[in-house]
Structures are given as structure tokens and as C-alpha cells.
Amino acid sequence: MTKNQEVKVIEIKKSIFADNDLDADNLRKELKDKGVFLLNLMSSPGSGKTTTLIRTLNLIKDKLRVAVMEADIDSDVDAVKIKEATGIESIQLHTGGMCHLDAEMTRQGLDNVPMDGLDLVILENVGNLVCPAEFDTGSCRNAMILSVPEGHDKPLKYPLMFSVCDLVLINKTDVMPYFDFDLAKCEEYVHMRNPKATVIPICAKTGEGVEKFAEWLLNEVNNWKKS
Amino acid sequence: MHELGIVFYIIKDVKKAAEENGVTHVNAVVMDIGEVSTIVPDYLTDCWRWAVTKEPMLEGCELRINTIPAVTHCDACGEEYETVRYGKTCPHCGSGETWLLRGNEVEIKQIEV
Numbered sequence: 001m002t003k004n005q006e007v008k009v010i011e012i013k014k015s016i017f018a019d020n021d022l023d024a025d026n027l028r029k030e031l032k033d034k035g036v037f038l039l040n041l042m043s044s045p046g047s048g049k050t051t052t053l054i055r056t057l058n059l060i061k062d063k064l065r066v067a068v069m070e071a072d073i074d075s076d077v078d079a080v081k082i083k084e085a086t087g088i089e090s091i092q093l094h095t096g097g098m099c100h101l102d103a104e105m106t107r108q109g110l111d112n113v114p115m116d117g118l119d120l121v122i123l124e125n126v127g128n129l130v131c132p133a134e135f136d137t138g139s140c141r142n143a144m145i146l147s148v149p150e151g152h153d154k155p156l157k158y159p160l161m162f163s164v165c166d167l168v169l170i171n172k173t174d175v176m177p178y179f180d181f182d183l184a185k186c187e188e189y190v191h192m193r194n195p196k197a198t199v200i201p202i203c204a205k206t207g208e209g210v211e212k213f214a215e216w217l218l219n220e221v222n223n224w225k226k227s
Numbered sequence: 228m229h230e231l232g233i234v235f236y237i238i239k240d241v242k243k244a245a246e247e248n249g250v251t252h253v254n255a256v257v258m259d260i261g262e263v264s265t266i267v268p269d270y271l272t273d274c275w276r277w278a279v280t281k282e283p284m285l286e287g288c289e290l291r292i293n294t295i296p297a298v299t300h301c302d303a304c305g306e307e308y309e310t311v312r313y314g315k316t317c318p319h320c321g322s323g324e325t326w327l328l329r330g331n332e333v334e335i336k337q338i339e340v
Contacts, residue, residue, distance in 0.1 A: 007254065012244050012335040016236040098232045130265055131229045159315070160265070192315060192323055 020135055023103035027110075027138030037120045037221045038106075040139035042161065045127030047147040048171045050078050051204040052213070053122060057086040059214040064119040064221060069093055069109045071101050071126050078124065089113070100131035103138040120221050129154070133161040140224050143167040148176050152186035155193050162193040166220075169213060170201045230270040233333065234278045240335055242284060248340070255289040255339040261330040262297040263310055297330025 031038055043049050050070075057066060068090040070078040079092035093109045095101060101109075106123060113121060123139065125132045144165045146154055149172065155162040162168065168190050170183065187199050198216060202209035237256065245253050260266050272290050279285040297310035303322030310330055312318075317325050 008340050009337050010244060010248050010250070010340060011337050012240070013337070014240065015332070015334050016233065016240055017333065019240070020236075099229050100232065131232065134265070156315075 017134065017136075020102045020104070023107075024136035024138040027103050027107055028140065031138070031140065032224075034115055034118075035225060036115055036118050037141075037224050038110075038137070038139040039120065039122045039217065039220075040125055040132075040137045040142045041122055041144070042125045042129075042132045042142065042165070043127060043145035044129050044147070044150060047127070047145045047150065048204045049124050049127070049145055050081055052145060052169065052171060052202065052210065053082060053124060054085040055204050055207055055210045056214050056217065057082070057088050057122075059211060060120075060217060061086060061088060063218060065117055066120045066122065067091070067113045067118055069106075069113065069121060069123045071095055071105075071109070071124060073097060073099075073126065095126055098126075099128050100126055100135045101137055102135040106137040106139075119225075120217070129158040129161045133158070133164050141166045141220055143169065145169045145171050146186070148172040148179050148181045151179070152182045152189065155186065155189035159193045162190055162197065165194065165197055167213075167216060168197050168199045170199065171204055173201045173203045173208065174206055230266060231274040231278070233266060233271065234274040237275075237290075237335060238278060238282060238285065241338055242282070244335075244338060245284060245340065250338075250340045251284065253285055253288050253338050253340055255291060257291045257293065257336045257338070259293050259295050259332045259334040259336045261295045261332040263327065263330045264333050266333060268292045268294070293336065295330055295332050298328045299325045300328045301325045 041049055066088055068082050068088055070090060071093040073095055076092040079090040082088060082090040091112050123137060142165045144161060146168060190197050190199055200209060200212045202213060241253060241256055260268060275290040279288050298307050299310040300307050301317035301322055302324040304320040306319040308318050315325055316323055
């Protein structure tokens with residue numbers, strides 16, 4: 001009993017995401033002041049984020065000044081690939097083993113990006129459908145890529161990812177005949193989780209549909225700047 | 228390793244709370260974890276045991292987890308039901324116009340010092 005009486009309980013009752021949410025809101029305000037739009041691009045590993053980005057960057061680089069931040073657990077293969085294929089400034093962030101980026105890590109990354117005159121920063125988040133959805137990076141919009149081989153049921157299995165995204169790109173449509181991928185069902189599942197999400201089927205390899213993504217991005221950046 | 232990242236967030240918040248209260252050592256942390264928060268309690272406690280060995284203030288600190296059952300509310304019929312059993316579709320009326328009432332918590336409830 002004596003031992004118990006020595007125990008003092010301090011009530012905290014606080015979500016562990018609260019600090020990050022606040023940080024993310026502050027980062028969004030700072031980006032707004034600078035006129036820089038931040039897109040957070042998420043997906044599983046191997047869904048084609050980098051290939052999609054290369055296609056898209058080549059379509060928009062004459063219209064917007066863009067920089068790319070690649071977040072990975074290790075290596076700089078993505079940043080090098082982007083720079084070589086598009087000439088666009090690309091920096092590599094290492095998460096040190098962490099499965100996602102939070103607002104503070106995003107801010108540290110942005111500190112290394114020359115922001116003067118920049119319109120858009122695309123953050124290629126760590127390939128993962130779980131953790132990146134839980135941590136607000138401070139981005140202005142969230143987008144994700146679901147590739148055909150992953151299956152059309154993913155919105156049901158990873159509901160949070162689909163509910164935080166403004167845009168869902170369905171990539172690798174060229175291999176649809178080889179997989180039991182039901183595009184209409186997939187769109188239905190996405191909208192069950194998130195009625196407001198825009199869905200655009202693309203094929204990063206052939207370029208099909210990528211211009212629609214580029215158009216969406218241009219619109220979002222321009223509307224956000226005006227708002 | 229999703230839970231390890233979460234553990235680092237918990238440690239940051241616990242250390243902050245301890246410092247604010249002038250406490251030098253924390254004996255236990257009590258978490259409220261929702262059933263559908265995507266956190267696996269066993270992984271969380273395993274990561275916790277490893278991480279606290281790096282923090283003198285938390286040496287030997289125990290992590291206790293209260294599981295919060297997930298409940299979904301249906302806008303169409305106004306009923307509530309168990310999320311884990313029925314998912315997004317209301318078992319009372321079949322509507323998909325439903326939202327999670329609770330069960331997504333990842334909260335530090337209290338610390339014992």
C-alpha cells in the first residue's frame with residue numbers, strides 16, 4: 001500500500017498526432033505566404049511513382065517552376081533518376097529507417113530547396129500505404145498512386161490512405177488484361193472511402209492519361225495560389 | 228516498422244510532460260489505443276522495451292495499453308454498431324453512409340511517476 005501511495009498520476013489525454021497536426025498547419029501557412037504549393041505523393045513501393053513523376057514533370061516544367069523531394073529509407077536512386085530524366089532539381093531525404101515523413105521532416109527537407117520563384121514542390125513520400133497516411137506532412141494536397149497489379153480491393157484494405165487523398169491515380173492500365181483488375185469496382189471502392197476523391201487512370205510507361213494528371217496539378221496549383 | 232515511429236512520438240510527448248511537471252523519472256505510461264488505429268499493441272510494447280533503454284528518464288518504464296473498441300455510427304438509420312465485425316456497411320439498414328465514432332485513438336492517457 002505504501003508503495004502505491006507514492007505513485008503520482010499525471011493526466012495527459014493527448015493524441016500523439018496533435019503536435020504534428022499543429023506543425024503541419026503552420027507549415028501550410030508558411031508555404032501559402034511563400035506562394036509555394038506542396039503536393040504529397042504516396043503509394044506502395046513499386047507502383048510507379050518515379051516514372052509517373054518523370055512523365056508529368058516533362059509536361060509541366062515549362063508552365064511551373066518545380067522542385068522534387070524524394071523520401072526514402074536509403075539510397076538516392078530516385079533523386080538521380082528524376083534529375084537525369086527531367087533536369088529538375090531533386091533532393092533526396094533519408095528517413096533513417098522511419099516508414100513515413102512528418103511535418104518536421106518535411107520542413108527540414110524544404111529548408112534545402114531554393115524556394116525563390118518556385119511554384120510547386122512535389123514530395124515523393126516513402127512507399128507505404130499505412131504510415132504516410134497518418135502523418136500530415138503540411139502538404140496542400142495529397143495524391144496517391146494505386147497500380148493495377150496491387151488489385152482493385154486496396155481502397156477497402158487501406159481505407160485511411162484513400163480517405164486522406166484528394167487524387168487517386170490508377171497506374172499501369174496497360175497490364176489490366178493480365179490481372180483481374182476491375183476499374184469500375186476500384187473507383188466505386190475509392191468513392192466509398194472518399195466521395196470527393198478524383199480518380200484518374202494512367203499508364204506512366206506509355207504516357208496515357210498522364211496529361212490529365214498534369215492538368216489536375218496545374219489547376220490545383222493555380223486555384224490554391226488565388227485562394 | 229510503423230510502431231517504432233509511434234514509440235518515438237510517445238517518448239517525445241512523455242518527456243515533455245515529465246519536464247513540465249518537474250519529474251525526473253517516469254514509471255509507467257498508459258495509452259488509449261483504438262481497435263482500428265492500425266497499431267498492433269504487441270509490436271508497440273516490443274518497440275517500447277527497446278526504445279526506453281536509450282532514455283534514462285524512462286528506464287524500466289512500463290507501457291500499459293487500454294484498447295478502445297471501435298464503434299461506427301450510421302447516418303441513414305442512426306444506429307451504432309461494432310466496426311470490426313461489420314466494417315463500413317451498416318448491419319441494420321445496409322447503408323454505406325457511416326462514420327467511425329471511436330476506435331481510431333492513439334492517445335497518451337496518463338503517466339505514473
